[in-house]
Amino acid sequence: MQTLMRRLLLPVTLVMAVAIVAAHEVTYKGTVISVEPAKLQVKVIDDKDDKKTTPMTFAITDKTKIFRGDIELKLADAKIVKDERVAVTINHDEAGYKALEIRLAKNR
Amino acid sequence: MRRKAAWVVGGLAVIAVLVGWSLHGTGFNARNPPAWIEGRVMLGLRSWAIPPPAHRLTNPIAPSDAAVREGMAHWADHCAVCHDNDGSGNVAIGRHLYPPAPDMRLAATQNLSDGDLFYIIEQGVPYTGMPGWGNGTPEGQESTWHLVLFIRHLPKLTPEELKEMTSLNPVSPADQKRKKDIDDFLNGRGH
Numbered sequence: 001m002q003t004l005m006r007r008l009l010l011p012v013t014l015v016m017a018v019a020i021v022a023a024h025e026v027t028y029k030g031t032v033i034s035v036e037p038a039k040l041q042v043k044v045i046d047d048k049d050d051k052k053t054t055p056m057t058f059a060i061t062d063k064t065k066i067f068r069g070d071i072e073l074k075l076a077d078a079k080i081v082k083d084e085r086v087a088v089t090i091n092h093d094e095a096g097y098k099a100l101e102i103r104l105a106k107n108r
Numbered sequence: 109m110r111r112k113a114a115w116v117v118g119g120l121a122v123i124a125v126l127v128g129w130s131l132h133g134t135g136f137n138a139r140n141p142p143a144w145i146e147g148r149v150m151l152g153l154r155s156w157a158i159p160p161p162a163h164r165l166t167n168p169i170a171p172s173d174a175a176v177r178e179g180m181a182h183w184a185d186h187c188a189v190c191h192d193n194d195g196s197g198n199v200a201i202g203r204h205l206y207p208p209a210p211d212m213r214l215a216a217t218q219n220l221s222d223g224d225l226f227y228i229i230e231q232g233v234p235y236t237g238m239p240g241w242g243n244g245t246p247e248g249q250e251s252t253w254h255l256v257l258f259i260r261h262l263p264k265l266t267p268e269e270l271k272e273m274t275s276l277n278p279v280s281p282a283d284q285k286r287k288k289d290i291d292d293f294l295n296g297r298g299h
Contacts, residue, residue: 025200027286029293063198070274071267087290091200100200105294 025100027089028056035080036060040099042086058088058099069106078104138206147207150235151216158227165223169253171260179258180269182251184276190237193273195262205237213263225256 030053033041038060046052066078080086080102089101142150169175184193190209192199195217197209210217217225229252232240242248279287 024204027290029290065198070271072270085294085296087293091203103290103294105296 024092025089026092027087028058029085029087030056031083032080032086034082035075037075040080040086040088040102042088056097058090058097058102060102061098064099064102066102066104068104071106078102080104138204142207150207154228154233155224158224162227163221163223165221165226167222167226167253167256169250169257171257175254175257176261179254179256180261180273181276182255183258184273185278186241187255188273188277193270193277194265195259201237207236209237212259217259218263222256225259226252229255 028042028044030042030044033043033055035041040058040060042056042058043053044056046054060075064075066073066075068078085105087103088099089103090097091100141147183191188199190199190202190205191197191212192202192209195212197203197211199209202209212218220228226249228238230240230242230249232238242252
């Protein structure tokens, strides 16, 4: 009985987990306008019309993960430059556009 | 004396009923982390409840690179979804649990005994997001002891190990597509 419950509960938990991720995290793609120790300004490209862009500012916190390729780096080591492509994931439900994850190309 | 005790018990019961009544319909949420005092009380109760023989258990598996790597692979496959590869808990599910998944690199976890860690993994922690993973088999217990070794290694994880763990994390089709979209964009193969 216990094994059956476990078998039933694990998929339910995983589905809920995926739902949490899908419901709360949003990724913005664009190019870097500027970067400072606590904020990143990005010219965000519209999902439906890639000619349309909107400048957005994302907060960089101590919880922000920064990846160049698959390697996680500190902000200073990532050497982010103006106009390079960037993908920023935020928690949709939190105020302040706090970046959870900043992804950059392996090679600029 | 008995009469005095009855008054005290009666008084406490009335207070409990009044407190209970005052909470009726006030709502709840698991969006914010528990208050400091709630966290301390619950952690204290957890430590108090672990049976002393379990607390005193020591890891029967000798620390070695191979043993740590076995725990690392298991962690990346099963635990990282809530605890993150580095044990920080800084992932969507870990952050949204009540209480949030702890940063296991810190003293609050590292100061637990090997037996405490083993007991928590095997039995889980009621009223938290931590399931009990024990299945009572020697193989299952051996896997848990490997995890205990890996938890001790968390504060010393290297960037190379983290990269390797990323390749071992289970990825859903939706996440695979999301990552491909991002990679294509970053590498100039799409907008």
